[in-house]
Amino acid sequence: MNKLYSNKWYILIFLLPALILFCGVLIAPIGASAYYSFFDWNGLGEKVYLGFQNYKELFTSNSIGFMRALRNSLLLAGLSVFLQLPLALGLALTLGKKIKGERTFLSVYFMPVLISTVVIGQLWLKIYNPDYGILNVFLRHIGLEHWTHIWLGEKGTALAAVFVPILWQYVGYHMLLLYAGVKSVPPELREAAMLDGATDGQVNRFIVLPYIKPIIRISVIFAVTGSLKSFDLIYVLTNGGPLHKTEVPSTLMISMLFLRNRFGMGSTIAVILILLCFGFALLIGAIFKEED
Secondary structure, three states: OHHHHHOHHHHHHHHHHHHHHHHHHHHHHHHHHHHHOOEEOOOOOOOEEOOOHHHHHHHHOOOOOHHHHHHHHHHHHHHHHHHHHHHHHHHHHHHOOOOOOHHHHHHHHHHHHHOOHHHHHHHHHHHHOOOOOHHHHHHHHOOOHHHOOOOOOOOOOHHHHHHHHHHHHHHHHHHHHHHHHHHOOOHHHHHHHHHOOOOHHHHHHHHHHHHOHHHHHHHHHHHHHHHHOOOHHHHHHOOOOOOOOOOOHHHHHHHHHHHOOOHHHHHHHHHHHHHHHHHHHHHHHHHHHHHO
């Protein structure tokens, strides 16, 4: 058996099916997107080679609006890191103290992650409905009718109204990751700190947080890259409207591919998204490594 594991050809044979699947599902589509990004192509006719013209147009043309879409994604990423993750961390630290009903709270907070995004989108469409939505009905009930809005239809409120359900849906996901890290902290470290007179806040700051820093790094990477790739919930709620106020790169890419038949430009956006996600993952990893 040891001889079998030491033979590189045997290892390659066993890995080959997974390697073929990985290349076919991930590497090949990325390569195809990179190839098509250099052409002007409608998906059916003849391709016209443009070089880097699509990339230049993407960042300079106001008619495409990529910079606006990218700014919205970066804003969502900032909210995810500085609002969603602290909330998830606070829940994880609280539940990690073995409070009563711990398992119930875990299930409740994680439930939105398990629900289909389309279902969540339809749920929040009902909440935001200007006529019978619970938000406007509540505001009218307490005498704040002047605060009511067409939340998803007004330029001033659409972006925030879209971001709220996105942040709400994935709080439980990050909470569960961080909760697993909190529960992995050796009890003897906590007990030693408590014997030295440390408060709960000091234990969390000097014992728990440094111990779970690798998990915090993973959560930050997931939050940022997930924000850059956000699509489904925004598509269900507003499809990038009104007047492109909630546009993100993913919805813009779908618009280019299937509404404007610009497969070359759509592929360019896909390549830029891949590079951004990869670059931010490396940057976040480097920041945490420097802190260590």
